[in-house]
Amino acid sequence: SPTSMRAIRARYDPYLQTRHRVEQLKQLGHSVDKVEFIVMGGTFMALPEDYRDYFIRNLHDALSGHTSNNVAEAVRYSERSNTKCVGITIETRPDYCLKRHLSDMLGYGCTRLEIGVQSVYEDVARDTNRGHTVRAVCESFHLAKDAGFKVVAHMMPDLPNVGMERDVEQFIEFFENPAFRPDGLKLYPTLVIRGTGLYELWKTGRYKSYTPSALVDLVARILALVPPWTRVYRVQRDIPMPLVSSGVEHGNLRELALARMKDMGTECRDVRTREVGIQEIHHKVRPYQVELIRRDYVANSGWETFLSYEDPEQDILIGLLRLRRCSPQSFRPELKGGVSIVRELHVYGSVVPVSSRDPSKFQHQGFGMMLMEEAERIARDEHGSCKLAVISGVGTRNYYRKMGYELEGPYMVKDLYRPGAD
Structure with missing residues (x-):
């Protein structure tokens, strides 16, 4: 992704990544008075504490221009900065969403969590080696919301052995069961990536991903279920191909699904659409x-x-x-x-x-x-x-x-x- 490439160019230095991006936006003629950070890729909270502190401190310092000795000081100066940090989102997993992690993240100025859930089915979570139970998901949602965080869930339809009807049913459950009900959603249909166990299953024909048309249907059915208080942050851009080996036409999955919904006479009433x-x-x-x-x-x-x-x-x-x-x-x-x-x-x-x-x-x-x-x-x-x-x-x-x-x-x-x- 462009973000990953920018990170690599800045040698993953958080201060430089931020300064470069702010300068770049200014050159493009944007007034940069508000910045939102998203710390993504991997589980940030699983990294050593001193590295996390260094990283967050530098994000705030890059906005304020102050050189801080610790996170608390960086946050104090960031409060008064002309370029304001309006929020920080951290990607995490249920097992790195315990009280101590949540308290650390509050200290960073983090306001939104993206939690990798993937599936609400216990058997699927087990088969995909997620290492957490569905109960842990509910628990992390509860703790996070009680601490004030917004909760965005990453969900992955089209995992092995689920099938279309069960995929749709899990979203009904996800939006209607008070134990879940996220504030936001990111949909990432399963990608088959070479060298993974799933790739082996796919190669031998034991895992078949949805055809593009079925996937568009599935996303259309999911979007019709989203309550008006939930925001669908993104639907994976392209139709996932098993390594583009089935030569299918690309397209923006969300747009294709919204067009399909028009034909079906349904509508998406999530926050982002409105x-x-x-x-x-x-x-x-x-x-x-x-x-x-x-x-x-x-x-x-x-x-x-x-x-x-x-x-x-x-x-x-x-x-x-x-x-x-x-x-x-x-x-x-x-x-x-x-x-x-x-x-x-x-x-x-x-x-x-x-x-x-x-x-x-x-x-x-x-x-x-x-x-x-x-x-x-x-x-x-x-x-x-x-x-x-x-x-x-x-x-x-x-x-x-x-x-x-x-x-x-x-x-x-x-x-x-x-x-x-x-």
């Missing part, structure tokens, strides 16, 4: 038609509320907020004793809300503020929480300070005063 594009903001959004929409669901022993500002008629999403009432088992001291947490706040572009009803009220308030106010109200009046915490990108902390939040551990926190409570 989020407003930067270009569309000015000509598509009709601020007068925008409504606050609320969807509540249970996931991983917690009450989740997905709040969004949408134009329901066009099915366009302008901003979203994920609020969770932490389950009593939350292991973070900051989140014990009746605390709710905002796990994500994202507003697309700078749409200025208009209210015909009370023009004075909304004038100086963006959708982000309005979403936060509603989250505070739900946390206070419905959850009965005494505090609202936010997992915030390091560079976004000052935004929350302006709203009366202060840093407590890795979280931005605000006390909620309930009328009638002392």
